[in-house]
Amino acid sequence: MNFKNEREFAQKLDRQDNLAKYRDEFIFPKVNGKEVIYFVGNSLGLQPKRARKYVDEVMDDWANLAVEGHFYAEKPWWDYHERFCQPLSEIVGAKPTEVGVMNTLTVNLHLLMVSFYQPTQKKYKIICEEKAFPSDQYLIQSQVGFHAKTVGFDVNDAIVEINRREGEANIRIEDILSKIDEVGDELALVLIGGVNYYTGQVFDMKTITEAGHKVGAYVGWDLAHAAGNVELKLNEWGVDFAAWCSYKYMNSGPGNVSGYFVHEKHHNDKDLSRFAGWYGHNKERRFLMEPQFDPVHGANGWQISNLPILSMAPYLASIELFSEVGMPSLIAKRNLLTAYLEFVLHEIDKETPNTQFEIITPENQEERGAQLSVYLHGQGKELFNYLMKNGVITDWREPNVIRLAPVPLYCSFEDMYEFGQILKTGILNN
Structure with a gap:
């Protein structure tokens, strides 16, 4: 596929995504009143909305049945x-x-x-x-x-x-x-x-x-x-x-x-x-x-x-x-989503001459999952802090690596594009 680093292109991919509806199954934290771009599902996944129902069901059975819940709960x-x-x-x-x-x-x-x-x-x-x-x-x-x-x-x-x-x-x-x-x-x-x-x-x-x-x-x-x-x-x-x-x-x-x-x-x-x-x-x-x-x-x-x-x-x-x-559908979206994120990173790299991104995760899709680890040459933790303050939740690993996990169940292609724009602004302003 010939990718484009354009919002309209990313939105088109989202419209074609059969799993896009599952994004609404999750609760996103907010920064500055806006849902975050969440890249740390490799550390802690977002909360499924239906999780509360399952927990409440156990709490209700405990309240109403006590020990009998072992045998008579739903x-x-x-x-x-x-x-x-x-x-x-x-x-x-x-x-x-x-x-x-x-x-x-x-x-x-x-x-x-x-x-x-x-x-x-x-x-x-x-x-x-x-x-x-x-x-x-x-x-x-x-x-x-x-x-x-x-x-x-x-x-x-x-x-x-x-x-x-x-x-x-x-x-x-x-x-x-x-x-x-x-x-x-x-x-x-x-x-x-x-x-x-x-x-x-x-x-x-x-x-x-x-x-x-x-x-x-x-x-x-x-x-x-x-x-x-x-x-x-x-x-x-x-x-x-x-x-x-x-x-x-x-x-x-x-x-x-x-x-x-x-x-x-x-x-x-x-x-x-x-x-x-x-x-x-x-x-x-x-x-x-x-x-x-x-x-x-x-x-x-x-x-x-x-x-x-x-x-x-x-x-x-x-x-x-x-x-x-099903895992086959998840993996298919994962591959496309991760590839698009990789493309966006390379495009932003071209537009920010003072920074070089080294993706240390293997390029071969058979050797990677929903994660890209990026070594930020010419940038320090200030850039990571900028991302966090501007609604991109990712994580930092010493000496100079951010890990990005575009989880296919709830991350969108427009997230990948928007992240690139925030990243670019952060580099040019730091």
Whole structure:
């Protein structure tokens, strides 16, 4: 498509957009009395209008039924989490029995590592990416430190980071594969973010998973920036486990409940370690209060605690939107919207000679989702502050990067054009 950096052109794209109506499903903050241009759905998605209805429904059931809400609410609480299995399976490319909802992201990764990180003195290393999100770094460091004390391996060489080449913003797939081969029999686990939070790079999860399995390692993925954003085929790719937060692209609310995946090939493995709890026990016998743990078959067998219904309610509301739209339609709009934003950035770059934009997110659509990370040469945080004061909500990452996430559910093409005009004014006036 031949793009134009013109308001009329952007409005034409919006009129042709089959998903444009979903913008009205969300509540936008306002700056100076005007709805913001919201580019931080990769940190916290906007609130769906229907979320309040779902939360109020739980509050009303609690008020009117109290404890009986577990069984007699319109959506009974005791199996509330099962309503997520089908729609989530479609979002992450899994079978309904392979997905569940519980806890928060890092908690779930810790719990899944109970099953999938069982190091020995000879097989104890973990491969992760350089500059992973800090929670993942802390998670892996603490897991390695915990096991090193009892197993007896050298904690200093247990974590193997895949580095970017000098002068490059992204990690090359060939460097990941060669490092997996190099570590070989000592590799216990590959654990990488499916989409790098800083650059927006989407990793080739299928190829990396195959490489990890080839040397006898488990492979897991942190899908915080991938779920609801990029195409996933977790079952087909043979991924061992994965987890994701629900409050970014899936709009469930701040710090909300996490989703997780355990491949069906592990469901009948009685030797696989796990931390057990009451809600992972055989559903039909749960209220018999039996002394021996008998896990529910499937991913729900990794459940531990009673369900956080009030947290799940807004997530269920958002999942309903995803079911209506479908990931193929979201991805198609995402690609066009992100490409148009990229075009607008390049056009503004030409019109502002004192600034150079370096987009460090891969240009290839197969290697990016709804995010462009932009290095601002010749501009500092003053420009970011200008954008925020003028109704463009984005975020800043040191040393000089702004991340822009044009979420297809609620961002418009006219947003992309308007952002370019605000950006241009900010550069020329600073």
